[in-house]
Amino acid sequence: MALQQLDDEQIRTWTRREKDQWWFDNVYRKDMAQLTLRSAVTGFLLGGILAATALYIGAKTGIGIGVGLTSVILSFAIFKILHSLGVTADYSILENNCTQSIATAAGYMINPMISSLAAYMLITGKIIPWWQMLVWVMVVALIGVLVAFPLKRRFVNEDQLPFPEGRACGVVLDSLYTDGAGGGMYKAKLLGYTSLFAGLYQMIVSDGWMRLIQFKILRMDKWAGMVEPWYLHERLDTYYYNAAIKLNWWIPKIMGTDIRQLGLRLTADVAMLGVGGLMGIRVASSVMLGAFINFVILAPWMIQNGDIAARTLPNGTVVAISRTEIVNQWGLWWAVTMMVVGSMVGLLAKPELFKAAFKSMTGGGKKEKDTGPDPLKDIEVPLWISYVGVPILCAIAAWLVNTLFGVPYIMALIAFPLIFVLTIICINAMALTSWAPIGALAKITQFSMGAIDRSNPANNLLPAGMTADIAFNASSLLSDIKPGYMLGGKPRHQVIGHIIGIVSGALACVPLFFLLFLPPDANGLRSTATIVSEQFAFPSALQWKGVAEIIAKGVSGLPTSAIIAMAVAGLCAVFIEVTNVITRGRLPLSAVSIGLGVVLPPESCFAMWIGALIFWYMGKKNSEKGTKGHTFWVEGCEAISAGLISGAAILGIGNAIINVLM
Numbered sequence: 008m009a010l011q012q013l014d015d016e017q018i019r020t021w022t023r024r025e026k027d028q029w030w031f032d033n034v035y036r037k038d039m040a041q042l043t044l045r046s047a048v049t050g051f052l053l054g055g056i057l058a059a060t061a062l063y064i065g066a067k068t069g070i071g072i073g074v075g076l077t078s079v080i081l082s083f084a085i086f087k088i089l090h091s092l093g094v095t096a097d098y099s100i101l102e103n104n105c106t107q108s109i110a111t112a113a114g115y116m117i118n119p120m121i122s123s124l125a126a127y128m129l130i131t132g133k134i135i136p137w138w139q140m141l142v143w144v145m146v147v148a149l150i151g152v153l154v155a156f157p158l159k160r161r162f163v164n165e166d167q168l169p170f171p172e173g174r175a176c177g178v179v180l181d182s183l184y185t186d187g188a189g190g191g192m193y194k195a196k197l198l199g200y201t202s203l204f205a206g207l208y209q210m211i212v213s214d215g216w217m218r219l220i221q222f223k224i225l226r227m228d229k230w231a232g233m234v235e236p237w238y239l240h241e242r243l244d245t246y247y248y249n250a251a252i253k254l255n256w257w258i259p260k261i262m263g264t265d266i267r268q269l270g271l272r273l274t275a276d277v278a279m280l281g282v283g284g285l286m287g288i289r290v291a292s293s294v295m296l297g298a299f300i301n302f303v304i305l306a307p308w309m310i311q312n313g314d315i316a317a318r319t320l321p322n323g324t325v326v327a328i329s330r331t332e333i334v335n336q337w338g339l340w341w342a343v344t345m346m347v348v349g350s351m352v353g354l355l356a357k358p359e360l361f362k363a364a365f366k367s368m369t370g371g372g373k374k375e376k377d378t379g380p381d382p383l384k385d386i387e388v389p390l391w392i393s394y395v396g397v398p399i400l401c402a403i404a405a406w407l408v409n410t411l412f413g414v415p416y417i418m419a420l421i422a423f424p425l426i427f428v429l430t431i432i433c434i435n436a437m438a439l440t441s442w443a444p445i446g447a448l449a450k451i452t453q454f455s456m457g458a459i460d461r462s463n464p465a466n467n468l469l470p471a472g473m474t475a476d477i478a479f480n481a482s483s484l485l486s487d488i489k490p491g492y493m494l495g496g497k498p499r500h501q502v503i504g505h506i507i508g509i510v511s512g513a514l515a516c517v518p519l520f521f522l523l524f525l526p527p528d529a530n531g532l533r534s535t536a537t538i539v540s541e542q543f544a545f546p547s548a549l550q551w552k553g554v555a556e557i558i559a560k561g562v563s564g565l566p567t568s569a570i571i572a573m574a575v576a577g578l579c580a581v582f583i584e585v586t587n588v589i590t591r592g593r594l595p596l597s598a599v600s601i602g603l604g605v606v607l608p609p610e611s612c613f614a615m616w617i618g619a620l621i622f623w624y625m626g627k628k629n630s631e632k633g634t635k636g637h638t639f640w641v642e643g644c645e646a647i648s649a650g651l652i653s654g655a656a657i658l659g660i661g662n663a664i665i666n667v668l669m
Contacts, residue, residue, distance in 0.1 A: 050109025112508025123472025151480025201650025283618025297604025349598025
């Protein structure tokens with residue numbers, strides 16, 4: 008069935024009841040299977056797996072990768088194959104949409120783990136027990152869902168806002184089930200083949216997998232006398248440095264500093280190639296520029312000046328200069344300034360979001376009154392659930408933030424009124440651009456809380472994280488509901504699916520967080536010192552931590568050079584974002600992305616840039632639609648990128664599990 012939609016005149020003049028009646032009569036698929044046992048189980052399992060890969064990539068890059076279209080393609084392919092084998096009936100379009108809703112909701116659960124919660128642990132040095140983290144992320148996510156209930160009819164039913172990312176899922180689903188399986192199976196094969204390639208490569212570069220294969224399966228320690236397993240070094244320059252030690256070769260330096268201390272390594276990371284393909288050449292180039300400025304120019308200069316130096320811990324241990332030390336001692340401050348100022352200017356440069364938010368809160372000036380029975384009464388979520396549930400869950404959240412994290416009740420209570428305003432802004436942004444400005448919006452709460460209490464950085468972290476995550480979950484739910492609305496799905500089923508996804512994502516990612524980032528030492532003790540590492544940079548958490556510390560301590564304790572760099576970075580961020588507004592995005596730079604490049608490992612930035620460059624070049628070369636090259640490189644870009652990310656992330660997670668077990 009081709010997609011049906013109202014025209015602009017009908018959207019402008021019809022009342023909401025008239026629009027609801029039209030949708031009920033023309034679009035709603037009353038008898039089609041939607042939230043079935045198999046769609047729920049498939050979404051739950053896919054959601055857990057894809058959320059795990061999103062956590063892995065989010066900890067590396069600070070970027071939340073969308074899993075919606077990936078889940079659509081995977082579930083379509085799985086059931087198409089099972090149906091062809093006679094194992095099960097074919098998967099309906101609404102079952103697939105419900106699976107997508109569950110999986111997407113699961114993927115959103117990583118946001119507090121890679122930002123506010125990780126920052127809290129880094130600042131306080133306290134590890135949040137797993138059950139507390141599980142309860143907290145689920146309660147906050149459920150508040151977001153309940154806040155979204157009353158807003159769905161306004162933004163989706165009445166205003167018919169586009170929600171581009173959600174609409175893309177709807178269009179893809181419609182094309183899969185209307186135009187036949189060809190395109191969908193082709194993308195599924197691309198995703199499968201690239202996942203297989205990335206997984207095999209990741210296995211070869213992983214010490215755990217190679218130890219399992221060589222020692223436990225092939226028993227090479229017995230008959231070949233091997234003591235350590237062989238594996239391919241992902242850092243390709245390792246082979247040069249090993250030879251340089253033996254043969255006394257030249258070691259590259261910048262201003263007298265070994266480039267390895269600066270984090271300038273050559274790494275073949277296929278997951279980062281995939282991330283680069285998704286982010287595009289503009290963002291990837293900005294990230295690369297930030298890394299180059301900080302690690303090639305500024306860091307060697309500051310090391311030479313003594314503003315970045317080796318540290319001696321109280322126990323006498325000397326902490327040598329490394330990429331992590333460069334970021335924490337100096338680079339973090341101008342990076343945070345660049346990201347915060349850039350995101351705030353970018354938000355303020357979109358006055359239409361604030362106008363739309365004001366219109367939403369004031370009713371938009373509509374004078375018509377709907378009369379007659381509600382045609383969607385039996386399929387929409389009853390509003391009383393939100394009116395009762397939101398106050399109850401907010402009270403629970405206030406008690407949790409006080410009991411678990413020691414944040415005063417007054418801080419939580421002051422944050423709650425901001426939730427509605429920030430959610431409206433976030434939903435409008437998601438509806439118009441598929442961009443949720445949670446970073447900028449969170450800083451509003453963070454600075455507000457900091458103005459009340461500067462004594463404890465955690466007091467502005469948790470309330471800000473709570474408001475940002477609630478706003479993001481609410482806007483994400485409406486984006487998920489959009490394809491269901493386009494395809495005629497029952498709203499209640501989608502909302503229930505979203506809640507199933509919350510449980511799936513939380514159960515998958517909380518244990519994984521401890522496994523990957525808080526591994527026990529030889530004595531079985533865990534430490535927050537392992538959260539940020541060479542493998543996992545946690546850029547989002549470092550940004551939150553940096554803002555919290557600036558609020559609490561000010562800038563007086565920083566080196567003069569860092570303060571100057573912050574001022575210059577702020578001015579540059581304003582210039583870049585204002586220029587983008589004036590030129591309508593023609594300046595190929597992003598202030599937020601430049602700041603991100605400072606807190607990411609340079610080797611990851613370079614790998615992402617290479618990935619983006621490959622897809623950009625091949626897209627230009629194969630720009631003609633209908634050709635094999637265009638189908639592969641342009642139409643298949645997301646499937647290939649998702650395959651590279653998924654294959655590498657799943658095998659990378661498996662490597663961590665093997666190392667723990669062995």
